[in-house]
Amino acid sequence: MDLYCVMGNPIEHSRSPWIHARFAELTGETLDYGRRLVPLGGFAEAVAAFRADPAGTARGCNVTVPFKFDAAAIAQHVSPRAALAQAVNLLSFRDDGVHGDNTDGAGLVNDITRNAGVALQGRDVLLVGAGGGASGVLGPFLEAGARRVVVANRTLGKAVSLVQRHAALALSHHAEIEAQELDTVTGSFDVVVNATASSLTGGSVPVAAGVLKTGALAVDMMYGPPAAGFMAWARDNGAVPRDGLGMLVEQAAEAFVTWRGKQPPSAQVLAELRALVSG
Numbered sequence: 001m002d003l004y005c006v007m008g009n010p011i012e013h014s015r016s017p018w019i020h021a022r023f024a025e026l027t028g029e030t031l032d033y034g035r036r037l038v039p040l041g042g043f044a045e046a047v048a049a050f051r052a053d054p055a056g057t058a059r060g061c062n063v064t065v066p067f068k069f070d071a072a073a074i075a076q077h078v079s080p081r082a083a084l085a086q087a088v089n090l091l092s093f094r095d096d097g098v099h100g101d102n103t104d105g106a107g108l109v110n111d112i113t114r115n116a117g118v119a120l121q122g123r124d125v126l127l128v129g130a131g132g133g134a135s136g137v138l139g140p141f142l143e144a145g146a147r148r149v150v151v152a153n154r155t156l157g158k159a160v161s162l163v164q165r166h167a168a169l170a171l172s173h174h175a176e177i178e179a180q181e182l183d184t185v186t187g188s189f190d191v192v193v194n195a196t197a198s199s200l201t202g203g204s205v206p207v208a209a210g211v212l213k214t215g216a217l218a219v220d221m222m223y224g225p226p227a228a229g230f231m232a233w234a235r236d237n238g239a240v241p242r243d244g245l246g247m248l249v250e251q252a253a254e255a256f257v258t259w260r261g262k263q264p265p266s267a268q269v270l271a272e273l274r275a276l277v278s279g
Contacts, residue, residue, distance in 0.1 A: 001056035004033040004259065007046055008064035011037045013224065015245075015273060016062055019252045022272065023264035031260075032056060043070035051093060060092040060259050062252070065197060068102075068132030075100025084165065087135040090255050101258060104133060105140030107251025108193070108219070113144065115246045115270060118191065118217050121145035126185065126211050129195035130158040133221050137195065138162060138177075142169050148176040152185045152207065182206055188213045192239070199226040209237040220244055224277060245277070246270055 006016040012035070020033040032055070038046040051058045063071040071088035072078065076097035082088050088100035112118050125146045127134050130153035141149055149170070153159035159179035170177040180186065189211055198206050199222040212218060218234035220227040223245040231241035253266040 002031045003050070003053060003056040003058045004031055004060050004062075005036045005050060005058075006033075006062040006064060007036045007038045007043070007050075007067060009038050009040060009066065011035045011064070013226075014064065015223075015248060015277075016252060018276075019249055019269060019273065020256065022269050023252070023256045024260075026269070027256075027260065027262040027264055029260050029262065031059075036061075038067060040066070043067045044074050047074060047091070047098075058093055060090065060255070062255055063089045063091060065132065068136070072100055074098060081105065081136075081139055084139050084169070085135040086165070087132040089132075089136060089251065090258065092258060101255075102136040103251040103254035103258075104136030104247070105138070106254050107249075108137050108221075108247040109140045109144045110250040110253075110266075111242075111246030112191070112217065112219065115250070115267065116217060116240075116242055119145075120191065122147045123190040124148045124187070124213075125150070126187075126189040126192045126207070127151045127195060128182070128193060128206055129153055129197075130155070130162045130179075131195065131197070134193075134195035135162060137193065138166050139169055142166065142173050142175050142177070145173065146175055146191075148178075150178055150180055150185065150187065150189070152180045152182045154182045154206075156181045185211055187211070188216075190216055192216060192218045192234075194218075194220045194222075194230050199230050202226075202229075205230055205233045209233070212237050212239045214238050215240060217242060219247075221247060223248060245273060249273060 068087040082102040218239040220230040223243040227243040234241035
């Protein structure tokens with residue numbers, strides 16, 4: 001049996017096993033996909049244990065918080081988008097070693113443009129956070145035609161580093177890009193993305209409501225109960241709220257294509273998953 005899994009901490013809430021099982025069912029693939037809780041500081045050991053699992057042949061794993069930088073560190077080969085992000089959410093185990101990729105950005109952009117029906121061309125985007133989640137989506141936002149992207153973070157240096165790494169890409173797409181401190185963000189935006197762990201930890205919304213243009217799309221990368229506070233804040237302040245469920249499905253679809261070479265019907269699976277979690 002070909003084995004896959006999602007690794008993270010926490011992990012019990014993850015819907016990835018259901019998504020990949022449904023993808024496999026709809027595309028006629030046979031695989032086993034599970035969850036693995038990884039101790040903090042023990043990512044490399046967890047990957048080694050998974051690859052040694054006697055139940056089958058480990059082919060790859062998805063990586064969620066807080067291990068996306070750890071995954072980048074153990075990958076022997078990385079895709080250009082993962083190299084730019086310096087964060088990996090997808091590992092593939094091949095004969096020539098461990099391959100790392102980052103499907104977060106493509107997943108988020110696909111969800112925003114296809115599923116939410118919001119064009120990014122010419123839009124102003126606020127990316128809240130500069131960790132592994134934000135690192136993976138900045139490049140795809142620029143490639144999707146965003147006019148201006150501001151990265152806001154509590155530690156300004158991390159935001160500056162992320163922006164500097166993407167400066168050439170921004171220039172090639174004629175986009176403005178800048179770093180700001182989280183507490184003093186200036187301007188208002190068409191799209192606001194919360195890429196921090198504030199929702200996961202039950203924290204308050206990390207930015208003021210003034211960053212939202214009327215009718216802006218406000219996306220939390222989390223989904224389910226953790227995203228409820230951010231979505232209520234967005235709704236109460238005249239924005240259109242969206243959780244990270246669509247991003248989860250779309251980044252999983254990118255992973256499935258990498259692993260199995262087949263494009264799953266992601267819109268169908270997203271609709272089924274929304275019905276499942278709201279039922």
